[in-house]
Amino acid sequence: MIEELYRRERPGLLRLAVLLIGDRVLAEDIVQDAFMALHKHWPRLADPSGAGAYLRVSVINGARSAHRRQAVSARHLRAEPSLDPPTDASLLLAEEHQAVLKAVRRLPRRQQEVLVLRYWAGLSEAEIATTLGVSRGTVKTCAARALATLEARLS
Secondary structure, three states: OHHHHHHHHHHHHHHHHHHHHOOHHHHHHHHHHHHHHHHHHHHHOOOHHHHHHHHHHHHHHHHHHHHHHHHHHHHHHOOOOOOOOOOOHHHHOOHHHHHHHHHHHOOOHHHHHHHHHHHHOOOOHHHHHHHHOOOHHHHHHHHHHHHHHHHHHHO
């Protein structure tokens, strides 16, 4: 069961993590950690059909932890965290997509998460709210503010 879930969910979770943190190697670690946690908790999982949602929450929490670690490192090094995309991003994305991705990465973390979950992962407002542990109103507000910011920056 977990093997099938791994084959089905891993590619999407990896893309989600890469979009949230911008580092493929770290994203792979975050996704692997999410599956390890799921495997550990599998016998106690109340509803196995919710495993995909459990993994999404784990990946988002892992990305948040990575952002916190990067911020702490940056403070101690007195440097700003890098918002530059990975070196191979130009090979993977067209120029206009690179501009959008760069603008999304400059949004506040919660707004990034909402946009990635809404427009990339295709989740509904209710699913995003559950995944992020916020209200549907917060999801709507974050999405509206993020889109307004992106429109202003990309115009």
